[in-house]
Amino acid sequence: MVKLDLSGAQDFFGAIGPDYAKISDAHRKLFAHSGEGSEYTGWMELPARVLENELKAISACAAKIRSGSQALVVIGIGGSYLGARAAIDLLRSPNYNLIKKDTPDIFFMGNGLSSAAIGETIALIGDRDFSVNVISKSGGTLEPALSFRVFKSLLEKKYGSAAKKRIFATTDEKKGLLHDMAAGAGWERFTVPEDVGGRFSVLSAVGLLPMAVAGIDIERVIRAAVSEMHDLDLRSVENPAWRYAGTRQHLYMNGRSIEILASYEPSFRFMAEWWKQLFGESEGKNGIGIFPASVEYTADLHAMGQYVQDGPRRLIETVVSFENGARSLKVPFELGDRDKLNYLAGREFSDIAALAARAVASAHIKGEVPNISISVPERNEEGFAALVCFFEMSCALSAYASGVNPFDQPGVEAYKSNMFRLLGRQ
Numbered sequence: 001m002v003k004l005d006l007s008g009a010q011d012f013f014g015a016i017g018p019d020y021a022k023i024s025d026a027h028r029k030l031f032a033h034s035g036e037g038s039e040y041t042g043w044m045e046l047p048a049r050v051l052e053n054e055l056k057a058i059s060a061c062a063a064k065i066r067s068g069s070q071a072l073v074v075i076g077i078g079g080s081y082l083g084a085r086a087a088i089d090l091l092r093s094p095n096y097n098l099i100k101k102d103t104p105d106i107f108f109m110g111n112g113l114s115s116a117a118i119g120e121t122i123a124l125i126g127d128r129d130f131s132v133n134v135i136s137k138s139g140g141t142l143e144p145a146l147s148f149r150v151f152k153s154l155l156e157k158k159y160g161s162a163a164k165k166r167i168f169a170t171t172d173e174k175k176g177l178l179h180d181m182a183a184g185a186g187w188e189r190f191t192v193p194e195d196v197g198g199r200f201s202v203l204s205a206v207g208l209l210p211m212a213v214a215g216i217d218i219e220r221v222i223r224a225a226v227s228e229m230h231d232l233d234l235r236s237v238e239n240p241a242w243r244y245a246g247t248r249q250h251l252y253m254n255g256r257s258i259e260i261l262a263s264y265e266p267s268f269r270f271m272a273e274w275w276k277q278l279f280g281e282s283e284g285k286n287g288i289g290i291f292p293a294s295v296e297y298t299a300d301l302h303a304m305g306q307y308v309q310d311g312p313r314r315l316i317e318t319v320v321s322f323e324n325g326a327r328s329l330k331v332p333f334e335l336g337d338r339d340k341l342n343y344l345a346g347r348e349f350s351d352i353a354a355l356a357a358r359a360v361a362s363a364h365i366k367g368e369v370p371n372i373s374i375s376v377p378e379r380n381e382e383g384f385a386a387l388v389c390f391f392e393m394s395c396a397l398s399a400y401a402s403g404v405n406p407f408d409q410p411g412v413e414a415y416k417s418n419m420f421r422l423l424g425r426q
């Protein structure tokens with residue numbers, strides 16, 4: 001499980017601390033599958049189900065893609081996109097396509113409507129062999145559907161009838177446009193389980209197939225997630241998900257309406273994007289909810305640091321770290337010491353970063369920003385699984401405790417109906 005340190009937040013609790021009775025009630029509802037939106041709580045059993053039923057097929061398909069393609073275009077948006085991208089950045093590299101590797105380049109498409117982005121990806125693929133993994137639970141989301149049309153037609157031009165062996169569809173098991181197209185054309189299909197919403201689906205084929213193609217050990221991820229989900233069913237304040245959810249809600253009731261998720265690892269950027277969607281779409285409804293934002297340290301200390309230290313006191317700062325950072329780069333010694341840095345010569349960058357993080361946290365706490373610290377031992381498959389399970393569980397508990405249904409997103413429909421009206425859809 002993740003380690004949660006609330007010592008930087010407790011001074012902001014006031015006379016009465018978090019309401020754990022509410023969190024306990026939320027936990028009971030969640031595990032009894034009896035709360036609002038309970039038809040979408042399959043994510044709690046998802047790792048165990050995937051291990052038993054789908055993991056082998058996903059791994060075999062990934063091996064096939066790796067051997068026959070130099071590039072994979074992953075088409076999806078929101079929950080059908082962010083988890084895979086977060087995992088590949090975190091566990092392989094934020095420069096994944098640039099590093100030397102024996103796995104295909106991966107391009108994420110369908111998460112916008114930019115023709116420049118599509119054109120650039122087509123140019124980057126060039127005349128290399130490629131495959132497409134199109135991901136959409138509903139099967140009808142406009143952005144991925146449009147991108148898919150473009151890349152499907154490229155595949156058909158390049159490979160003719162053999163194109164169908166290069167299209168992999170991850171969608172609902174029984175219904176939807178994408179399901180029907182895939183079934184009709186004979187594309188290999190993977191399932192987004194009916195009882196799992198998009199933003200809770202990273203540990204299904206939605207996230208796992210692209211991750212496996214990128215060379216991530218998905219069996220390790222899933223085995224770790226099975227045990228994390230089991231451990232998180234702990235009905236006590238010892239449960240880090242209870243304490244995180246309870247603390248967030250308590251601070252929110254005391255005027256803290258923005259939470260910034262910070263990390264000192266550039267590879268964490270898309271984990272933060274995934275986290276923002278998870279909490280934003282689950283909690284921001286009925287006129288309430290903490291606004292989730294993210295910062296990347298130390299870069300943002302020189303951009304957002306002023307606001308964090310000195311702006312309106314509405315912030316909660318949550319910092320995610322990896323206990324055993326890579327220890328491979330020492331500050332070199334320089335004759336003459338013209339840049340006056342020899343006092344750091346021989347020290348590991350990771351140690352300097354850890355000290356910087358301590359200095360930042362204490363300055364921000366002094367500036368009246370409650371600080372929550374979350375850590376896992378390593379930036380590896382187990383660490384990823386621990387963070388995903390912890391955040392999913394905390395999010396569901398926190399949303400239930402605040403009185404909203406964590407598993408719907410009625411607000412997303414408003415832009416869609418305007419857009420379809422303007423586009424003239426019948």
Ligand code: PA5
Pocket residue numbers: 077078079080135136137138139140141144197198199200281409
């Ligand atoms: O969390 C969600 O449900 C959303 O973010 C969806 O994942 C997103 O809208 C994409 O939907 P779909 O997979 O149906 O294309």
